[in-house]
Amino acid sequence: MSQTRPQNIGIVLFDGFELLDVFGPAEVLANTPGLEVNYLSKHDSPVSSAQGVRIVPTMRFESFSGDTLLVPGGRGTRSLVQDPEFLRQLTALASSADIIASVCTGSALLAAAGLLENHTATTNKNAFDWVRTHGQKIEWKKQARWVHDGNLWTSSGVAAGIDMAVAFITHFFGEETASSVTNHIELIVNNNPNNDPFSV
Structure with missing residues (x-):
């Protein structure tokens, strides 16, 4: 268990994000005691997921001052990796956070923003080759449910983000807290980051 526990997590929203x-x-x-979760966007208006669900953000990018940033994937990442203004905003958000995480193709956004340089990371296996074209000096690990490298956490595709989140809670809050959370939501979790049946 890490000594410094995160307290405020900001999850980035953009049109076309993957709901799960x-x-x-x-x-x-x-569901973790002591953690506050905010949903961040560049504007106050609702953001549409790839599944058509519209979410009202709780905070604009410039208002966020939390310690952890989480970036999802989804169809919207395909255009955002070439959006200099969004990448600038993402870099600014990351600069104020102690911990940076991504789920699925959210790692492509981190890579395009230069935030994965000199680190090991993973991503969605179906989009693996596309994601690898972004960024430099990144060791992409294909067989991994998630990767924890320093202050960076990256997960494989979609549902793998849930396993990564449990590993994150275990790391910072301990196994007892993580077990309490998973029991509360009745989740069977994969605790082994190298147990990735979708990499073959």
Whole structure:
């Protein structure tokens, strides 16, 4: 268990984000005592997920001052990796956070923003080759449910973000807290980051 516990997590929203990338981890994180979760956007108006669900953000990018940033994937990442203004905003958000995490193709956004340089990371296996074209000096690990490297956490595709979130809680809050959360939401979790049946 780490000594410094995160307290405030900001989850980035953008049009075309993958719903489970956000609310899978959010279910785990928001049920952890002492953790506050906010949903961030560049504006106040509702943001549409790839599944058509519209979410009202709780905070604008410039108002966030939390310690942990989580970036989801989804169809929207395909255009955002080439959006200099969004990447600038993402870099600014990351600069104020102690911990940076991504789910699925959210790692492509981190890579395009230069935030994964000199680190090991993983991503959605179906989009693995596309994600690898972004960023430099990144060791992409294909067989991994999630990767924890320093202050960076990256998960494989979609539902893998839930396993990563549980590992995150275990790391910072301990096994007892993580077990309490998973029991509360009746979750069977994969605790082994190298147990990735989708990599073959």
